[in-house]
Amino acid sequence: MKKRIALISEHASPLAMLGGVDSGGQNVYVGEIAKNLTVFGYEVDVFTRRDSELLPEAAEWVNGVRIIHVPAGVPEYLRKEDLLPFMADFTSYMVNFCQQEGQMYDLIHANFWMSGLVAANIKKVLGIPFVITFHALGKVRRFYQGDADQFPNQRFAIEERIINEADRIIAECPQEEEDLIRFYNADPAKITIIPGGFDPGQFWPIGKVLARVALGLDPNEKVILQLGRMVPRKGVDAVIYGFAQLLKTSDFSGKLLIVGGESDDPDPNVTPEIGRLKAIAQSENIEEKVTFVGRRGREALKLYYSAADLFITTPWYEPFGITPVEAMACGTPVIGSNVGGIKFTVRDGETGYLVPANNPSAIAERIAYLYQHPKLMNVLRQQAIQRANDLFTWQRVTDSIADLYEKVIAKNSPTFHQVSWQEIVDRGFNNAITAIQKSRRSLRNSIIHVADIISNCFSQNGKVLICGNGGSAAEAQHFAAEFVGHFKCKTRPGLPALALNADTAVLTAWSNDVGYENAFSRQVEAFGRAGDVLIGISTSGNSRNIIKAFETAKKQGLNCIGILGKDGGDLHLLADISIIVPENDTQHIQEVQIVVIHLICELVEEKMMLVENSISEVIKSSEFQIPTTHYQLPITH
Ligand SMILES: O=C(CO)[C@@H](O)[C@H](O)[C@H](O)[C@H](O)COP(=O)(O)O
């Protein structure tokens, strides 16, 4: 039977559009998690407050996900600051709903503190375990916003209660984990860091020219983008001041686009923050260079992200912040403030830059610097796309969330269930199939890219060194054997590949005399030459001896390729390219890695055959007869 999950999101319905004061990342988060959970075999109901008379009580949204509009307070928009009094009605409605349906939820996932309150009260009555994603913490908000924070003071005590009673807490970034411990004394063992994400089917890099033409922008102009909710804490004023400084102190010319607001037209009457920002642009005499676009639907956002050269987001604080990830996914480097989730999603100097919050000069300086270094901008662009896709797809995020659910559900299952041998076998196969399915789409491009690098290396007489530990050591030998012997093509010559973990004499001597962590790097020193490839296979991405080998290899001019799992660990940061299996379980990572290895072998053979065939074609059609029908035999150094 399918497991049933209730997601509560009292003010943020997945149906609401992004960009309004009270609708932002949380709507998207809840909607995407709900949709992706169905892929992992769950049935999902999303409970959100009925804020319009037009909304039906319960409606199927997508296959496997229902949205339940809970009558609590008048059926019209209310500020989230005013919703607490209606949470008792919300709770009783949900309790009745569960009892009437006669089917209990296996777990509740609450979003935001008021939903957490509902979940904690339901747990008291019905015993359903719950996990919570806070999306923002009251004490942190009060610290940054002071009196502008209009949530009732009861919020703090309620959050403390939720933190005590929740089965698990999801922190969206290391900063949030720190805040939970520091401000609320949360039990670190209860906290799991799982970031927010983006949908690669919705955000991808569209050619700049096309995106600009679609938006009616000049293809040759410099375009800087700010996009998100229009509230003072987002620090859009600093972006305008920074932009003004840039225009005044350099010969920079370009445009700042500001997307967001409560209406499609950038109307200050509807969105007072737009009025405040327009006045700043006017006082700086740059109103002609700043375009307020107004609110845009999610399907249009990829055009804005792709059209821009740079994305800027400098809030005072940001619990997670989905927009920088979306911008990176569209290939736009991000200048973000060094706060909260942004300092986790944006890697300083790799996918953009981090600047202090509220610091217009730093923004101006970084924009100028990037335009002066177009090649660097391009590198950041590529790395941004890679990082977003490696770590922040909703599929990957939901995978970690489902993992967490399973732990909580198993711990709370009322009777210990003796699993049969057949069930263990079935479960093993099912998990492997799920891991392979998840990997199929997300790894396709990197597998092809890696095969390119390896076949180029062989064609240019280079060799491939491979290393790993434990199961990965066996795979390293397996991989090398496919190259030295043959994979599918029985007529080709052997290709020079060497597993560094295979020579027990070298391995034991060097580990015994110097240290295990140097055992591979020493061999890289001995065998590696510029242009060779070093492949590190690791499920965690953190094996010290492979890290050292990569460091040595980089110094010697080898290309480093990681075949990794989990979040890619430190090896991902060192590798020139990595294939990160989107899975957390070591065993299933290894199962996918062997598929990846075989695919690389097949592609390398195919690519090299192509080279050989095209060489023979040239030879056949030329007047000169060159006596060779094989591709060049690689020569080892
Ligand atoms: O095969 C397995 C687990 O399935 C083990 O031998 C596993 O490879 C070893 O624990 C390795 O030492 C793990 O290293 P790594 O994958 O984190 O680099």
Ligand SMILES: [Zn+2]
């Ligand atoms: Zn194993």
